[in-house]
Amino acid sequence: xxxxxxxxxxxxxxxxxxxxxxxxxxxxxxxxxxxxxxxxxxxxxxxxxxxxxxxxxxxxxxxxxxxxxxxxxxxxxxxxxxxxxxxxxxxxxxxxxxxxxxxxxxxxxxxxxxxxxxxxxxxxxxxxxxxxxxxxxxxxxxxxxxxxxxxxxxxxxxxxxxxxxxxxxxxxxxxxxxxxxxxxxxxxxxxxxxxxxxxxxxx
Amino acid sequence: xxxxxxxxxxxxxxxxxxxxxxxxxxxxxxxxxxxxxxxxxxxxxxxxxxxxxxxxxxxxxxxxxxxxxxxxxxxxxxxxxxxxxxxxxxxxxxxxxxxxxxxxxxxxxxxxxxxxxxxxxxxxxxxxxxxxxxxxxxxxxxxxxxxxxxxxxxxxxxxxxxxxxxxxxxxxxxxxxxxxxxxxxxxxxxxxxxxxxxxxxxxxx
Numbered sequence: 001x002x003x004x005x006x007x008x009x010x011x012x013x014x015x016x017x018x019x020x021x022x023x024x025x026x027x028x029x030x031x032x033x034x035x036x037x038x039x040x041x042x043x044x045x046x047x048x049x050x051x052x053x054x055x056x057x058x059x060x061x062x063x064x065x066x067x068x069x070x071x072x073x074x075x076x077x078x079x080x081x082x083x084x085x086x087x088x089x090x091x092x093x094x095x096x097x098x099x100x101x102x103x104x105x106x107x108x109x110x111x112x113x114x115x116x117x118x119x120x121x122x123x124x125x126x127x128x129x130x131x132x133x134x135x136x137x138x139x140x141x142x143x144x145x146x147x148x149x150x151x152x153x154x155x156x157x158x159x160x161x162x163x164x165x166x167x168x169x170x171x172x173x174x175x176x177x178x179x180x181x182x183x184x185x186x187x188x189x190x191x192x193x194x195x196x197x198x199x200x201x202x203x
Numbered sequence: 204x205x206x207x208x209x210x211x212x213x214x215x216x217x218x219x220x221x222x223x224x225x226x227x228x229x230x231x232x233x234x235x236x237x238x239x240x241x242x243x244x245x246x247x248x249x250x251x252x253x254x255x256x257x258x259x260x261x262x263x264x265x266x267x268x269x270x271x272x273x274x275x276x277x278x279x280x281x282x283x284x285x286x287x288x289x290x291x292x293x294x295x296x297x298x299x300x301x302x303x304x305x306x307x308x309x310x311x312x313x314x315x316x317x318x319x320x321x322x323x324x325x326x327x328x329x330x331x332x333x334x335x336x337x338x339x340x341x342x343x344x345x346x347x348x349x350x351x352x353x354x355x356x357x358x359x360x361x362x363x364x365x366x367x368x369x370x371x372x373x374x375x376x377x378x379x380x381x382x383x384x385x386x387x388x389x390x391x392x393x394x395x396x397x398x399x400x401x402x403x404x405x406x407x408x
Contacts, residue, residue: 171322
């Protein structure tokens with residue numbers, strides 16, 4: 001649960017992949033089939049002539065080179081900035097406010113509930129359970145709504161539905177405390193410590 | 204921050220849809236690593252082109268490649284490079300492209316199952332599920348931890364069990380125990396269970 005732009009990731013990856021694959025396929029085709037060389041020469045010569053014409057048409061009198069080079073440099077700059085922005089979007093969405101009440105009920109001020117309230121309360125409650133080795137609770141925003149992401153690492157062999165049940169109980173108790181239901185993701189996983197540790201023998 | 208909208212978005216049918224979206228997100232890869240690799244790659248190429256274009260724009264000699272020389276080199280392509288080198292680099296670029304393309308197109312299921320939960324959504328890693336199934340099978344067959352191997356995939360649960368020699372293990376009993384544990388987990392759709400009890404036993408432990 002976070003605000004990684006998954007659809008954008010897939011669209012851009014597909015586009016970049018297709019582009020690279022097309023370049024690679026052209027190189028392979030040229031290497032494998034010398035008969036294609038003639039067509040390649042003709043096509044690239046025509047394209048090159050077209051580019052030369054455009055460059056000549058955009059060269060201002062008195063200048064050596066076309067101003068298109070400046071445009072190209074600017075376009076590259078924009079692309080680099082966009083790529084950095086794309087990377088910055090990955091895994092975004094960590095929130096510090098779990099719930100906020102901006103309802104205008106006449107009273108002055110607003111109520112904001114920090115994420116740490118729920119995170120620390122839940123974590124402490126989870127770690128009291130014998131069959132849970134480790135738990136992390138973090139608040140993430142998904143579509144503008146903050147929600148809790150609870151990662152629980154139970155001991156080896158513990159039925160996951162029991163763990164889910166216990167965590168649900170705790171979350172319901174938390175709902176009562178904070179007075180509203182926030183979205184919750186319970187993720188049950190494993191770790192090296194769970195793999196190597198002793199199994200739960202008594203239930 | 205639109206504090207008052209939270210509840211509206213999360214309640215009722217919209218909440219169900221919201222949870223469904225969350226479940227899909229939790230069980231599929233976000234493709235963030237591939238996205239970062241692709242972004243770095245594109246930025247590096249753009250950085251180089253930016254440098255050469257800027258040099259050209261201010262009328263300085265090119266750094267590594269004069270754009271016109273490069274265009275001429277491209278035009279002459281199959282002749283000026285040994286076919287082996289051209290072919291191998293082409294195949295490498297093709298594979299890199301295929302990698303990114305498949306990352307973009309394949310569903311990218313994580314090894315996880317969704318469990319029904321009263322509150323929000325719950326996902327469980329297949330490994331955790333497998334270890335709980337292994338524990339049930341192990342206690343039913345009365346064998347040690349090392350004698351059971353359970354692998355869980357999206358639609359199939361495979362149980363491999365090596366009995367202690369002299370103590371026969373009924374395949375159907377293990378099957379029903381594992382299926383019972385899966386039923387209690389309410390995993391939907393219920394994966395098929397395949398139990399294999401090996402014919403050779405392990406010396407008593």
